[in-house]
Amino acid sequence: MINATTRLCGVIGDPVSHTLSPAMHNAVMASLGLDYAYLAFRVKSTELGTAIQGMKALGIRGLNVTIPHKAAVVPLLDELDPLARDIGAVNTIVNDNGRLKGYNTDASGFLQSLLAASFNPQGKRIVLMGAGGAARAIGFALAQSGASITVLNRKIEMEQAVLLAQNLSRVAKSKVDALELDAANLKTALVKADLLVNATSVGMSPGAGDTPVPAHLLRSSLTVFDVVYAPLETRLLREAAARGCRVISGLEMLVRQGALAFELWTGKEAPLDMMRQAALVALTQGKDGKHSKKAKEPAKVKTSVALIGFMGAGKSSVGRALARKLKKTFVDVDKLIEKKAGKSIAHIFKEDGEPAFRELERVVTAEVARQAGQVIACGGGVVLNKSNTDALRKTAVLVYLKASEGAVRKRVSSAKGKRPLLANIKGAKSIEVLMAQRRPLYEQASDITLDTSRLGIEDAADKIIERLGEYEGFRL
Structure with a gap:
């Protein structure tokens, strides 16, 4: 709650109506229990000098600087970080007792x-x-x-x-x-x-x-x-x-530069996943009154965990370990699809085609999503149909297991016969393209993100449990 001691940060630019920074920073500030607030200020070029003087006069702790002021603000500051001086542009200002220092976290x-x-x-x-x-x-x-x-x-x-x-x-x-x-x-x-x-x-x-x-x-x-x-x-x-x-x-650059600015203002490490998710919610759901009201409602209780991500990220192996540690039922959506169809996924693709497989995936995912107390390993393409993730989200926390392209290639190199989408892939580049196309969908759908590239199965499961402890709506 804003009070007389709340420290103010914000962003200045023209325009700023599109900015996701307030949603991103305010979410993290509230989560960490910091007495801070973040606002957006539209500042015309002719008023930039006045705005910077106002920052001093009002004791605003920090500002982000966006289009078109990043270069123009440089001579108005008291001091520049060496990197900002070399670049000749500032995107972050820190106010230390009336002395304004410019930084560049964009690079x-x-x-x-x-x-x-x-x-x-x-x-x-x-x-x-x-x-x-x-x-x-x-x-x-x-x-x-x-x-x-x-x-x-x-x-x-x-x-x-x-x-x-x-x-x-x-x-x-x-x-x-x-x-x-x-x-x-x-x-x-x-x-x-x-x-x-x-x-x-x-x-x-x-x-x-x-x-x-x-x-x-x-x-x-x-x-x-x-x-x-x-x-x-x-x-x-x-x-x-x-x-x-x-x-x-x-969006990735926005989140990462924002995290660096947050640390300069608060001295606290910013949780990237939380910033990314807050930005995605603001971007995809809008910032109107209805959304604001919805955000204040208590989080719905969820007792399941759904693992999403590209093939080879570890959804099945990590999912089994996670289910064991949480004492929940492990469900492999692809296995259920095979059982329902009476044949392997490779044969479904070969004999019926990908559209038939995706429809089976939709039906099975909807059935699984209605159950509670599960750890669900989803297929890599589950995010291609938004109805799948919408159904899962009602009862499950969605965890995106990501992995580097090198890790994925190594893990799936011997599994082309079992992974139909790999059957027609020639070389690593096609895997990279497919990963790049799906990455925004995984990020948009997820509540939690975990990079498994350098994690063992047990360690990855433990990390997920640790992150679930921070998720308001999850219950064992």
Whole structure:
């Protein structure tokens, strides 16, 4: 509850109506019992100086800075962190007794997001669209990582792009090109690119139907990162996934940079999963009055746990261990499907096709979801039909078991005969594409996320039990 001692943080930008930061930060602040509140402030460019003075005068503890103020705010601050000074842009301000210090958590948040998606930029060819504050941070992170970068920007802002390229060249110790963002340059740059980064606002709500890149220029070997997070799946990401590209949503960068800012303000480590889930809820359900009222209702009691995730993440093996430790019934949805059909999943796919399998999966999942006190291992594609996760959510906490692409390849390499979707996959790249296409669905559906890449079965089960203890609605 807000009172006379509550410390205030917030975000300034124009626009800010789309921002998920208040939902994300307030959820974590409340969960950790911190006497903090987080608000969004629309600040026009002509009022930026006044807003920064107001931060001092009102004793606001911290601010995030978003479009279009990340570079403009730099000279208004008392001190800069070395990284922010080198980048020339600030996205986080800390107020220590009236002295304002600027930081840049975008760079680290972006790089962490790339590495979490198993993309190492070292030695890779990158096309970076944009030259604003976000592009500066992203470009700096890529240059420090040893990537080869081409900056593309609108003709009217080419001076900004050239300056960015010059600064990045000094960091990368190799020439960074700056070119006009037009069809010809985009086509040429993308021919040999490994990663495309959209660091512009194109595609952001309310312009969600726009895209900065024609779909026919997107190759399946390309990884596409869109810093835009509202909508969750931009047109660029949707068309890239359809072309077979690995895609990374800007939501991951938002969460990770936000966690770093949270730690600077509070001195507390931010729980990434909780921030991600709060942002997803705000993004997918909206922030109107009905949602706010619903959020205040007591959590419904759930006695089951449903494990979702890609094949090879450990749903069955970890599920059995978890059921044993929780003294609950273990249910394998795929096994129930085979029993109902009277044949293996491989034969269902071969003889009846995937649509028939998905319908069986829907029916069986609905039946399982009506029961209580279970640990449920779901098939990897259960999230493809939202009715499945909606049914499970009524009685179960959904736990997303994620694993790196390397771990998945190792675990499923000898199981192609038992995994029909692998039968037609040629090489590791197709697995990467399928994982990238499903990852946003797993993240959106999950209540808890656990990376099993380096965890044994028993350790993974113990971690889940630990996390369930923090989940308000779960009961043994």
